[in-house]
Amino acid sequence: AQSVTQLGSHVSVSEGALVLLRCNYSSSVPPYLFWYVQYPNQGLQLLLKYTTGATLVKGINGFEAEFKKSETSFHLTKPSAHMSDAAEYFCAVNFNKFYFGSGTKLNVKP
């Protein structure tokens, strides 16, 4: 069975600080992992994905994530937060369908 756990429903950082959003998964098969961002009243925008190959994945807007099989994790990071990064972030694992985490709301303080 597939499932996703996002630790921390709310994360608050200062502008310019490191962003770390945590995601752990369980999957009975090799996982395909995704991070999406959602701005208020909008759909989901793909930030990055891991399917095969390099475990460190770079995405849009300076975000990256590392697939760690031994830790069953796929944490999302960004070295320096920007005000425009404030949004809701969802981690997802995909097999035949998507299983989404509960989401983490990122707040960026000036």
Place this chain on the structure above:
Amino acid sequence: GAVVSQHPSRVICKSGTSVKIECRSLDFQATTMFWYRQFPKKSLMLMATSNEGSKATYEQGVEKDKFLINHASLTLSTLTVTSAHPEDSSFYICSASILAGRYNEQFFGPGTRLTVL
């Protein structure tokens, strides 16, 4: 490329009426389309999976007679909320997918905000 549209973006209706939401893949043909519901401050809940020309597969707990899904073509799926009630108020998001190797690459629409008075 890979743009998915939804129409309408917002709809307000009276209790007891039916509302249709369209989901279109604009520049590709989707093998499968998915419908999600998102409650305030919550994650996305998969409602159903639809393939062109066949009946939708509903997730457990989703009333198929209330949420009618029609997948008329490879670029269009519709969700009709029948006899809507205030508890059906929610944000509905569709996605259209292309089989990419062993997984479905999904592209999400912008969502439809339904408010039932």
